[in-house]
Amino acid sequence: xxxxxxxxxxxxxxxxxxxxxxxxxxxxxxxxxxxxxxxxxxxxxxxxxxxxxxxxxxxxxxxxxxxxxxxxxxxxxxxxxxxxxxxxxxxxxxxxxxxxxxxxxxxxxxxxxxxxxxxxxxxxxxxxxxxxxxxxxxxxxxxxxxxxxxxxxxxxxxxxxxxxxxxxxxxxxxxxxxxxxxxxxxxxxxxxxxxxxxxxxxxxxxxxxxxxxxxxxxxxxxxxxxxxxxxxxxxxxxxxxxxxxxxxxxxxxxxxxxxxxxxxxxxxxxxxxxxxxxxxxxxxxxxxxxxxxxxxxxxxxxxxxxxxxxxxxxxxxxxxxxxxxxx
Numbered sequence: 001x002x003x004x005x006x007x008x009x010x011x012x013x014x015x016x017x018x019x020x021x022x023x024x025x026x027x028x029x030x031x032x033x034x035x036x037x038x039x040x041x042x043x044x045x046x047x048x049x050x051x052x053x054x055x056x057x058x059x060x061x062x063x064x065x066x067x068x069x070x071x072x073x074x075x076x077x078x079x080x081x082x083x084x085x086x087x088x089x090x091x092x093x094x095x096x097x098x099x100x101x102x103x104x105x106x107x108x109x110x111x112x113x114x115x116x117x118x119x120x121x122x123x124x125x126x127x128x129x130x131x132x133x134x135x136x137x138x139x140x141x142x143x144x145x146x147x148x149x150x151x152x153x154x155x156x157x158x159x160x161x162x163x164x165x166x167x168x169x170x171x172x173x174x175x176x177x178x179x180x181x182x183x184x185x186x187x188x189x190x191x192x193x194x195x196x197x198x199x200x201x202x203x204x205x206x207x208x209x210x211x212x213x214x215x216x217x218x219x220x221x222x223x224x225x226x227x228x229x230x231x232x233x234x235x236x237x238x239x240x241x242x243x244x245x246x247x248x249x250x251x252x253x254x255x256x257x258x259x260x261x262x263x264x265x266x267x268x269x270x271x272x273x274x275x276x277x278x279x280x281x282x283x284x285x286x287x288x289x290x291x292x293x294x295x296x297x298x299x300x301x302x303x304x305x306x307x308x309x310x311x312x313x314x315x316x317x318x319x320x321x322x323x324x325x326x327x
Contacts, residue, residue: 070142119156173292174197218238252293
């Protein structure tokens, strides 16, 4: 068992995280219902015991909270169907009324953004906050792209600072292990010396944002086809020593994209299901051993197996920290 008495996980989830837009969401390879599938898988394992860990977001993130990161002109731009179709990578949306896109796609994202903020507050209080959504790491202050409209991690950090839960001088780390470079976060925190970004990604695929790479504190670009052994070796070599070198860390955000999986059509890496679990266990153990409070968000994952990969990793974390008897 890991540090049961010190780190207690909270699981933030709403059924309204799922994106259902008359089937239009199927135009994108992203499984927009993996949030609910992950919850259902975990509930099938733990039953009503899962409720003791659950927090239901009571509201979506507000316009004021969005404004802590995003520019006024960008938020106004989100009323344009043409812009949203481009940012969400679903061209037919350009023909849909923006109010419908807002209701069926953007509002679930705003709710999930609130979920990341709740997860961050839970991590500060309990040690671990898991949001069963979020990880919109391509969104920057004035731009949405790659199915990312709101910078949930950026907004969580800004909101915690504004309310005084964390100080401007506190060290915050973003561990981004999605298959894609987290260019939006790197742009947001480019000149912020107290937010460090550790990014391991496939350098041969989107977004290939050279300007944003200047915001990475420890940059580990990979080649397509990188397999379990090389991936885990790199993570073992760099992550523990990197985190240990930043003292003290007030909060870490773990962007746990499952698009590193070998069957993923977009990530182009060759990581097995066991490799995804091994990656997550390595991150969990490192953070727990260093006693760093952390938030886990789901980020990318474009296969029908994504929700199972997520549930397997969260199950490991629950079994080893929550006090709920393993089934």
